[in-house]
Amino acid sequence: MMILIGEVTLFIFLFLFVIAIIMAVLIVTSIRSGQVFFPALLRPFLVLMEGFVKSICTFLGIEPGELLRFLIRLDNRMNTKAFADIPPSERAIFLPQCLRSAKCPAHLTPEGLVCVGCGRCSLGTGIPKMKSLGYHVFIIPGSTFIKRMVKQYHPKAIVGVGCLMEVKEGLEMCNRIGLIGMGVVTVKDGCVETIVNWQDIFDVIRIGIDPSSIPKDFDVSPN
Template identity: 55%
Template sequence: MITIGELTLVLLAGSFLTAIFVVTVSFYSIKRGHFYFPRLVKSGLVMSEGMVKGICNFFSLDDKELTAFFIRLHNTMNSKAFSKIESSKRAVFLPQCLRNSQCPANLTPEGLQCRRCGRCEIGQNIDRLENLGYNVWIAPGSTLIKRMVIKYKPEAVIGIGCLVEVKEGLDLLDKINIVGMGVLTMKDGCVETALNWNDLFEVALLGLEDK
């Protein structure tokens, strides 16, 4: 029992030190605008996410800023692999919250079907993405995303949403070995949120610059 107790203490101490390392390096990276020890930081954050957030709360640090940093780090580490995948094997999932409150889109088994009514910018940007070869869906929820991934088996996915949605989506894609890239909306909410479409196309055009 003593040995088990000692091992438990060692593991807890290791987890705590890992979390301290992740928080310190992450916020230093944010301040400097450069990723330091990216693979170690990503692995450490995955292993000790709860403790990392606890440390942030204890020191009154913004854990949202840390989550945004993780998403940028994730994108940077995946960009090379993403660039090598053909656009026809990539998928984009747009959240329904981007649409206008008076949106006339029909809900189908494969998500909302945009009617190009011009009330928002979704229609014209779907056309741009599809012209690049992308498969695009407007998702009313995560269930639709999971169903389309199983049905169409994309090799790469760009997910758009708020911090929590994108973080959870990237974690899921990592688990099922799909290259994931995240793009954050400009504000949170369930109705008429906003997206900087240039941020999306900056990711979408990776490996397709000539096209």
């Protein structure tokens, strides 16, 4: 009996090990090619074996940042269809306060910072564009605001902008609480005057919206 249990345990261990290697090879191939292969297969296995698969990817020469970026892309890809089905009025976007100017005059309120459009940073022109599509827009100093605003406004889908770790953790939170999440990673991180590629935000927020209802100059990136 003990031998049988030992053999079954060994078989399960070997099976999981082989699966983890296949997942890691799929991830490495996806990262190298810029595509996402078998996302529906990758995601559930990654939830179960993320740590192990990460270790193999590191062994295969994938940088932790590259892997995080891929995991965010995978989540976005998997959530795109569900996100498209939610009208913008039931979506919210959370922008990190570090995107604003170091001389920002906005005051902190219980709903985050309220931009007064002073023109010192791109948020002043970017936020009205998002609102024009129907989004609830928040500039937040920390992730606790997301939870509070989600409780208060009950959006069905959210877009989170931030550095790699913030976006990854935000998407994990969305998965935990059953919220549809899409992530946009900033191109320069840090604590002040970070930079986002506005086209990355526009590409996400316009998903599922009838193109004819989007203003012609919508894609012009704010300065």
